[in-house]
Amino acid sequence: MRRRVLPLLAIGLIVVGILGILAISILLTTQFGVAGVFQVPPEAATDPGVQNGARIYFTATDSAGRAIPYRGGTVMRLACANCHGPDGHGRATMMFVSPNITYANLTNPEGMLEPDGERMPPYDDATLKRAITQGIDSEGKPLDWPMPRWQMSEDDLDDLIAFLKVLR
Numbered sequence: 162m163r164r165r166v167l168p169l170l171a172i173g174l175i176v177v178g179i180l181g182i183l184a185i186s187i188l189l190t191t192q193f194g195v196a197g198v199f200q201v202p203p204e205a206a207t208d209p210g211v212q213n214g215a216r217i218y219f220t221a222t223d224s225a226g227r228a229i230p231y232r233g234g235t236v237m238r239l240a241c242a243n244c245h246g247p248d249g250h251g252r253a254t255m256m257f258v259s260p261n262i263t264y265a266n267l268t269n270p271e272g273m274l275e276p277d278g279e280r281m282p283p284y285d286d287a288t289l290k291r292a293i294t295q296g297i298d299s300e301g302k303p304l305d306w307p308m309p310r311w312q313m314s315e316d317d318l319d320d321l322i323a324f325l326k327v328l329r
């Protein structure tokens with residue numbers, strides 16, 4: 162009897178596991194919504210740098226169509242827009258709250274406004290690149306785990322920042 166029960170138990174556990182993964186994916190899709198509803202403002206639509214930055218922001222792929230590698234972050238591959246919103250204003254999900262990363266907020270001379278209402282020292286381009294690639298915030302402290310550490314070329318970083326500038 163025992164020999165029969167164990168394989169059944171194993172199959173049962175696998176089925177429960179698969180159902181769990183399915184449930185989580187459905188939850189994530191509804192939580193994060195579908196990217197691509199956002200339109201680049203007309204004044205920036207013709208700028209190739211901004212366009213490249215927008216593609217990175219919405220798809221996390223480089224100009225050759227390759228997936229931009231990252232460390233940390235979520236197991237499920239997500240682009241900036243999925244976590245920070247198509248307009249960059251941040252969002253609250255069941256797993257984390259992400260900040261407003263419009264350039265205007267990140268570099269606000271009065272301090273960057275965090276979702277909890279706290280103000281952090283403003284970023285400049287160098288510390289912003291460090292945040293994106295190394296996950297270090299403007300105070301030199303590590304960002305929470307959901308924020309991936311992206312391995313991006315200097316040109317792509319410049320374009321991504323150019324795109325964060327057009328977000329309002």
Ligand code: HEC
Nearest residue numbers: 235239240241244257258259260262292298304305307308
């Ligand atoms: C899986 C979700 C996720 C993805 C994808 C993601 N981020 Fe984040 N990001 C976060 C979270 C959550 C935080 C807040 C971390 C914290 O407060 O410690 C954050 C923080 C940041 C910060 C620092 C802001 C601050 O509060 O100091 C910047 C800048 C940033 N993200 C830019 C980006 C860019 C650019 C991309 C795409 C290349 C990106 N993020 C992709 C979730 C994500």
